[in-house]
Amino acid sequence: MKKTVAIMAGAALILLFATVMLVFLPYVQLDSEPVPEGLEPYTAQELRGRQSYIANGCLYCHSQQPRDPGFSDADRMRGWGRASVPGDYAYDEPQLMGTMRTGPDLFNIGARQPSVAWQLLHLYDPRAVVPDSIMPPYRFLFEVVDEPLPEHTVVNVPPEFRQGHGVVVATQQALDLVAYLLALDHTYPADVLPEAEEAQE
């Protein structure tokens, strides 16, 4: 029994050590990072859109973390923006940094594609605007009506991409999601992490 306890206690201690290094210390350090002045909290609508972004798993193909030009210059050249800093994520709960770039980085998509009409059409059928895109269509975020009401946001879908007979209108969910995408604009200036130079080795 003594041996059993020793093994389990040793295992627990090592994990505790790793937790201090990888969870506690970064938390202390990142928590004290300044929030950039240009960063605004999300509105209620943007937060609803953010939930849609999570629910439909956008994060599995899109990152939200442009890399430092010293590490990989391509992000800057593609216009994806400056390298992100911890403070940029101050209002992100949970963070949606992502690990895949099957699609482009979205950290500054609101600055790159500020048109609501483009975003809605792209969500309805990505291939209507990007011919070879492999992004799934999100037609379930839209409705087809015979006669749009004044409060409807009509999406002008080219006939060859339209499904069903009638006029395509955006649901509130689609509008919220687009509001969130347009809020992804981190073009304000921010200080880089002091260790960033070190990280470029």
Place this chain on the structure above:
Amino acid sequence: MTPTITFLLILTFIVSVGGLLVLVWSIATDQFRHGKRAARTIFAPGEVGQEEDPAHEDSPVEATGAPAEAEFEARRIADTSSRTPVLAWLASAVAWLAIGSIYGLIASLKMHLPEFLADDAVLTFGRVRPMHLNAVAYGWASMAGVGIAIWLVPRLFKTPLVGGRFATAGAITWNIGMVLGLAAIGAGFSDGEEWLEFPWQLDLFFVIGGALAAAPLLLTVRNRTVEHLYVTSWYLMAALVWFPVLFLIANIPNIFPGASGATVNWWFAHNVLGLWVTPIGVGIAYYLIPKILGKPIISYQLSLLGFWALALFYSQVGIHHLIGGPVPGWLVTLSIVHSVMMAVPVITVAINHHGTMMGSFGKLKTSPTLRFVWIGSLMYTVASLQGSIEALRSVNVITHFTHYTVGHAHLGLYGFLSFILFGAIYFAMPRLMAWEWPSRRLISLHFWLASGGILVYVVALSVGGWLQGLALIDGSVPFMDSVRLTIPYLEARSIGGAMMTAGHIVFAAHFLMVLLRRGQRRERPTLFRSVASEVAS
């Protein structure tokens, strides 16, 4: 910032001194004395040299005199003492494997056929993909691992399982969590972080289910009749301590916002691999390879060294998922160093597993269990060394954000872990059910579909992912080119995935046949019967 650096320096110094003291203490108190004798703990007296392989048609029947006979009878009782809980965990695992691979195949097809099943929110790529991951990681791998662990406990401690009904209740609880969790993801209620998608309210089912599964291990260890705890039990006990702590900390809602949430996310996600499924897989192989061959592992001291090295190094590798990301440089460097240091435990395991196999490779032809387990162990070596290299900044800048990582993940979780679990299930089921696998053909079909499938899968994604990475870091290449060039590789991945899925359906059907005792009854069940006179070899 300066205080943190100072603190880190002091901490590093204290830890190094502490490590030195532990080393001095362990040499002084002769902690490394366990040698050949400890490695033989898993054998009955006189059993060394006897092969044990219930999935093998012409398995030689074990019996070598009176003392062994008593021990074989005890082992038979031990083996069947865990029947209900083990079957509950294993049967659920096989069902989740079949379900999870179908989700995986749908997700894979959607990568190159974006209009496939696109009109239903439940089946959109962004929901099917996490459903695949959670079904195979928590449903298949975790449940099969727990099932095999519970089955090994009485064998390792040489005493019948105590408190098996807790584990059965644990399987039911865990399954409820799985069903509700997958339904929640399908309905769009994901927590939004990879590996942590299940809504945190439902995580309680896994905490309780896991604790219930651990109960029999702790109850049984008190009755053990073995003097030395074999290395497999070290791995299993440690995994049991680690998973609940990890799962609990990572799932507490609302305490790690923003960028620190990302470090917690990857600390957890890589530790699920490193401190949960890896110890289970490696531990099982440490038992099965010597047991099937009837040879003790070649260096027992090394196996214990490897255990502590794994604990120390694997627990800190997680942040290599954030190289180039908005986290402090020291943290990333720490994880890279540990990722490279992982070569130490990996090589110790490789020496033991492959070294024990030396001279017995011919048995791979006849023993399906050994074939699965050893290939799994070989893939552990390959995937781990690949992971160490992948963590280097110069390599990671290419592979990060690409399909290459997905190929690596499958090499680890499928090529390594799932293969070992397949082998272990082929080994355990005939013992549990007193019913042999009805068809060697089906085992063979499963083997070739699984190995062919994973080969196509990993090769396609490694090549495709690497090319994608090269295109991504070249800012003069239009982004869409990096998408277009991956299409043929993604199609090849679907072919590999379809083969694996077909293999799983064969496996599940075969498993069901044993569970229901279908098929032809073998004249000579290769159980622990002393019928040496009949064999008369």
